[in-house]
Amino acid sequence: MTDHEASAMEVERRHWKPQECSGGEREVAVEEEEDPFLQFIEYAKSVLSPDGNGSGDDPKGPSWRWIASRILKTCIAYSSGVTSAILLSDLFQAQFLSYLLPLITISQLFGGQFPIVVQAWNELNKSGAPKKQSECIFQLKKKHKRAKLPSTVTIDSIYEKKFLSLNSVIEAVIIDTYILPGTNIYMLHLGDFWSSNTIDLYLHRRFYSLADQKNGILKKGREVFLTGCRLRTATGGSGHARLLPTEYLVILLDEDQNDDAMLLLAQFCEDNFSAISLSDVNRGVSYSLRGGIKSITSLEVQGKYGSLQRKQIDLVDHEGVSSKFLLWGEQVLLANLFSVGSTLALDRPFISSSTDCAVETSQECCLEYGTATQLYLVPFVQNEEQVSLALTQNHNKGPKLSRALDPSQGLVVSQVFLPCDSQGSIDFSDYPFRSFVVDLREKMTGISLYGIVSDITSTQEPVLSVKIQDVTGAVWARLHFARSWSLGRLGLGHTIYISGLMCSVGTGKSLELRWVENDVGASFINISCLPALLNSSCLHKLSCLSDLSAEPTGTRVCRVWLDQIEHCHVTVRLSHTSCGYFLDDGSSEDLKCNFCQRKCNAELAQNFHLKITLADESGKLFAWCTGQTAVELLQITPDEFCELPEHEEVLISPLTIFHFMDLTYQEEQIMYPSSLEHETFKVALVSCRKKVEGLVDQDHDTIAWEITRAMKCE
Incomplete structure (x- = not known):
């Protein structure tokens, strides 16, 4: 430790005396109970409570995770700071259509949220689409229990955006099957559970045998999953948007329906994975197979002409025998339609040798999506499990705990x-x-x-x-x-x-x-x-330096000035831009970050390493910082600082410049920090007293506080 550091720490010891703690855990609990971020989440949860009574303990309201994530997402979007009004407005608008609209109360309509209600109502009704869904969709909706697939889009959103990406999933219900007048082209008229709009699909010819008016399975009330669709937008004043043909269609089956149960029993229970024979396949034998999806994995295969995407779906049949269903290239889009736990039925899959597919498996063959393959899916219906709530739901909430x-x-x-x-x-x-x-x-x-x-x-x-x-x-x-x-x-x-x-x-x-x-x-x-933290008064409260506990109890915001500038230490060093950690000595040809264990020769930047004394009316403390925080405090960039005039020539080798820039500052560089004395800042402070061997810079081991954000006060 240098003499300057020792002197500054002695100043801290004399002027800053932390509050006495009767118990470490109890002190931490009190600190967290007073955390403004947590308090705002509870407040937002009470405002969004569907019963309108302000109870933040209602499990029917939005989840704690949803509120916290949404608040932080808004803070990232508004990096200059947010207000409680901005956050609540965003929460209302995000939650309204899916949850609050059918439950809105008169008091909420006229209690300050009326503009939000009007905006959401207009959003819901702006399409001008028919308000009543088809009767077949209405009946299916009553027993619809499965979760939406991750990439699912609604038909309403297709019309609104006038765009459809290839990897989007449409979970559709067939309202009608018809032949385009004057042609032999089959069309499917589709709706979904979440839209008032409907849309037509040109059926791909590989599915024509399934759309037969008498014996086809693609008929009114049948559910299908689609992906790889392209949108043909309306032309002129009278045209309608339609979906162009796609090969990637999966037909949903319901084992509770007699016809579907008979189809599964008659067509997909005779063959199993252990009975597949490559010699029979070569003689033209086809199979109809069925298995549960156990996992879905991605792999990029390097070939002679570049890389090729592959998806591997692991299936297990009713006898416990496993097999692999492979998708190649654009076929990987089909994996968007599958979910672990669902049952996949494959009619006439293409069967290839596992050696040819370069797949490590005990089976001699693999299944692929061929030109004659038809896919059927019994989707996994997610069960629900009853979970008892721990008392931590009301952790450290005083009267609330008693009420529970x-x-x-x-x-x-x-x-x-x-x-x-x-x-x-x-x-x-x-x-x-x-x-x-x-x-x-x-x-x-x-x-x-x-x-x-x-x-x-x-x-x-x-x-x-x-x-x-x-x-x-x-x-x-x-x-x-x-x-x-x-x-x-x-x-x-x-x-x-x-x-x-x-x-x-x-x-x-x-x-x-x-x-x-x-x-x-x-x-x-x-x-x-978080850049928005210091400018968002609803998410922090100002603390005095004397109120801080040396125990790591979270982030505290203080209004301070820079003091004891003669003990200020400023160095400029190379750091890894991805993680912000400084580099240690080593070869300039193979620089590796000790923190994230990555070679970083091309990801280097000059960064300040600043040690400085902060003060307010209650006391002082010695802290360190780096990166943008140090730039805010010093009000100069590392490059600008290094360009300040030096009256004494300093010899630095190219290796030193590249690997570990630690300049001996002369004249104006030394004088510069003194111009900042008594400048006022709002800062975010954390206790970083614990040493982690090999990761925390040795210069920080004796300094208990890090300044994570700083903002100059006018």
């Missing part, structure tokens, strides 16, 4: 129903309350956690482990990135929100959390570094 324990005090919510997949994993995406670490159990998916980073462990790229701590405990989560680290700077003490976590029991019978960047619903947001 005392039925006489009001409605007690003890159980909710959550969707459960074919493997028994329960999806907590729509869990009405916040999830805590202590609530985690085996076979939980869609988990969201809000807490602080208490540890980080580097593993092999692109995987990194982060320890997440909240008021109930801490848990390790393994983060799997699509290619490389993409979250920006992440450090100890930072407040984070992460969704899309999966929980399982590992080999040591301990809970393991896993997060995959590209999974549906997966997000990771560093709230401590």
